[in-house]
Amino acid sequence: MKTMWHYAMRQKGLLLVNMICVFGFVIIELGLPTLLAKMLDVGIVNSDFEYVKKMGSFMVMTIIVGIILYIGLAVVGAKINTRLVQHMRDDMMGNIQTFSHQEYEKIGMSSLITRTTNDAFQVMTFMGMILRIGFITPIMFASSVYMIVRTSPSLTAFVIGALPFLLGGILFIGKKSEPLSTKQQKNLDNINKILRENLSGLRVIRAFVNEPFEEERFDKVNSDYAESSKKLFKLMAAAQPAFFFLFNIVMVLVIWFGSIQIDAGSLEVGNLIAFIEYIFHALFSFLLFSSVFMMYPRAAVSAARVQEVLDMETVIKDLPEGVTETTTQGVLSFEDVSFAYPGNSESPVIRDVSFTASPGETVAFIGSTGSGKSTLIQLIPRFYDVSRGAIKIDGVDVRDYKLSALRHKIGFIPQKALLFSGTIADNLKYGKPDATEEEMREALDIAQATEFIAQKDKGLEEPISEGGSNFSGGQKQRLAIARALIRKPAIYVFDDSFSALDYKTDATLRNRLKKETTESTVLIVAQRISTIMHADKIIVLNEGNVVGTGTHKELLKNCSIYYDIASSQLTEEELA
Numbered sequence: 332m333k334t335m336w337h338y339a340m341r342q343k344g345l346l347l348v349n350m351i352c353v354f355g356f357v358i359i360e361l362g363l364p365t366l367l368a369k370m371l372d373v374g375i376v377n378s379d380f381e382y383v384k385k386m387g388s389f390m391v392m393t394i395i396v397g398i399i400l401y402i403g404l405a406v407v408g409a410k411i412n413t414r415l416v417q418h419m420r421d422d423m424m425g426n427i428q429t430f431s432h433q434e435y436e437k438i439g440m441s442s443l444i445t446r447t448t449n450d451a452f453q454v455m456t457f458m459g460m461i462l463r464i465g466f467i468t469p470i471m472f473a474s475s476v477y478m479i480v481r482t483s484p485s486l487t488a489f490v491i492g493a494l495p496f497l498l499g500g501i502l503f504i505g506k507k508s509e510p511l512s513t514k515q516q517k518n519l520d521n522i523n524k525i526l527r528e529n530l531s532g533l534r535v536i537r538a539f540v541n542e543p544f545e546e547e548r549f550d551k552v553n554s555d556y557a558e559s560s561k562k563l564f565k566l567m568a569a570a571q572p573a574f575f576f577l578f579n580i581v582m583v584l585v586i587w588f589g590s591i592q593i594d595a596g597s598l599e600v601g602n603l604i605a606f607i608e609y610i611f612h613a614l615f616s617f618l619l620f621s622s623v624f625m626m627y628p629r630a631a632v633s634a635a636r637v638q639e640v641l642d643m644e645t646v647i648k649d650l651p652e653g654v655t656e657t658t659t660q661g662v663l664s665f666e667d668v669s670f671a672y673p674g675n676s677e678s679p680v681i682r683d684v685s686f687t688a689s690p691g692e693t694v695a696f697i698g699s700t701g702s703g704k705s706t707l708i709q710l711i712p713r714f715y716d717v718s719r720g721a722i723k724i725d726g727v728d729v730r731d732y733k734l735s736a737l738r739h740k741i742g743f744i745p746q747k748a749l750l751f752s753g754t755i756a757d758n759l760k761y762g763k764p765d766a767t768e769e770e771m772r773e774a775l776d777i778a779q780a781t782e783f784i785a786q787k788d789k790g791l792e793e794p795i796s797e798g799g800s801n802f803s804g805g806q807k808q809r810l811a812i813a814r815a816l817i818r819k820p821a822i823y824v825f826d827d828s829f830s831a832l833d834y835k836t837d838a839t840l841r842n843r844l845k846k847e848t849t850e851s852t853v854l855i856v857a858q859r860i861s862t863i864m865h866a867d868k869i870i871v872l873n874e875g876n877v878v879g880t881g882t883h884k885e886l887l888k889n890c891s892i893y894y895d896i897a898s899s900q901l902t903e904e905e906l907a
């Protein structure tokens with residue numbers, strides 16, 4: 332509720348109009364039976380046709396105003412709702428952008444998508460119900476009960492007698508539906524998760540002829556979702572016939588005793604008709620309100636999931652007043668750095684790593700898979716914070732920087748080259764929004780991308796499909812490199828970013844890079860010895876420990892792990 336009201340209250344003006352429409356609508360709805368009763372009991376009974384005509388025109392006018400107010404209610408409600416969900420999604424996205432890897436991993440990508448789309452939609456739908464039904468029904472109910480008591484106090488007992496049954500039913504359904512709603516949303520998370528994996532891993536699935544297995548996996552989560560939805564809908568559906576059964580019993584009793592009272596002359600026909608109309612409004616309002624109440628647990632589950640995203644604070648705290656300017660540019664030092672992934676503090680992935688890297692220098696990291704290379708370099712832009720020790724850039728601890736200033740110093744090229752849908756130019760401008768065509772062409776030239784772009788019909792304006800699927804792995808890597816180059820950062824971090832390039836392109840690219848980065852610090856993670864053998868310093872990692880530091884030649888002599896890696900890739904002559 333807190334979440335919904337927070338967003339609804341951002342539109343106080345529209346809420347006020349909504350309330351005015353609600354009041355007007357209720358007055359008109361209850362005014363109609365009153366006018367009808369008068370028309371019957373005064374006009375028809377006394378054959379006063381002037382009176383009948385007068386009441387008739389009042390009723391027509393009332394209906395017209397009622398329609399206008401009802402349309403107003405729908406329009407205003409739709410406006411409030413769409414803005415509500417828009418603001419909610421904007422805020423969620425804003426907070427998600429601040430998340431570190433830890434928060435992403437905690438909630439999970441699929442769940443974040445479900446929460447931003449489906450859960451926000453559930454909250455919006457419920458708010459829509461509140462704005463119309465939730466506001467109208469309590470007022471309608473209270474006014475109807477007032478009219479019921481005023482018209483015939485003796486018949487009121489039947490209405491009051493029905494209320495405990497209604498209330499009991501509503502509470503029962505509300506209690507039953509909450510765990511079902513939680514389960515339903517979780518099952519929807521699972522559908523999204525499997526769907527994402529299936530769509531992004533389509534080629535692997537096909538290559539391994541695993542379609543039947545994947546279909547079965549999807550079918551399972553889909554059935555789970557259908558099962559939980561079915562139970563929920565069954566529960567909701569059972570409420571309606573039960574209500575109409577109760578409603579009909581009340582009606583029969585009212586008409587039965589009402590006709591006895593008419594016979595005895597203590598009640599007029601018009602009043603009985605109006606009375607039945609009031610009962611209908613009172614009980615129907617109660618039912619509609621109960622449908623809001625029954626939907627509440629489901630919306631509350633969604634609202635809680637949305638609120639969790641909104642409340643989640645990143646462990647990587649930004650320092651808005653942090654350091655933005657430094658005297659040097661690109662001096663990097665690791666000082667006894669250890670790191671363990673969250674929830675795994677007993678087994679650090681990086682242990683007591685120390686090294687320095689200066690502008691103009693290329694430092695490379697090598698080691699077996701899982702030795703901690705990617706983890707180590709992800710600590711530099713603070714994708715994770717160190718568990719012990721410190722990483723300093725230009726003498727300042729990375730945690731003391733304003734986050735944007737820190738990340739501006741770094742050109743990070745991740746292991747998996749990710750391109751955004753748009754054009755080649757759009758993707759390059761992601762690195763530098765005001766990049767000129769000349770700057771773009773220069774970056775592409777260094778990244779050895781000029782040739783394949785020249786073959787594209789539209790050159791820089793060539794469209795890139797979702798995930799860059801219309802480019803090869805090596806082309807994507809080169810574009811990702813160009814995107815980082817265009818920023819001219821103080822520190823380049825290449826996380827195995829040359830792996831998809833052929834040997835010749837790899838060598839040419841690194842040569843060009845060397846000329847371009849004379850004033851920058853370059854860190855390269857690679858599996859290929861040929862990619863790193865010319866680095867000024869090579870750091871060999873094994874199970875998170877530094878087991879060797881030196882040049883290619885030095886390490887061949889005094890680091891057995893490096894020698895083993897090198898000997899598996901180089902010829903005897905190259906080793907010598």
Ligand SMILES: Nc1ncnc2c1ncn2[C@@H]1O[C@H](COP(=O)(O)OP(=O)(O)OP(=O)(O)O)[C@@H](O)[C@H]1O
Nearest residue numbers: 436672675680698699700701702703704705706707
């Ligand atoms: N997000 C994560 N949560 C928990 N453990 C992780 C996470 N990412 C990596 N690890 C673990 O940390 C260790 C180091 O992984 P890392 O990716 O840094 O190795 P790497 O040397 O870069 O390997 P590769 O060369 O295969 O990319 C591995 O044991 C891995 O299982």
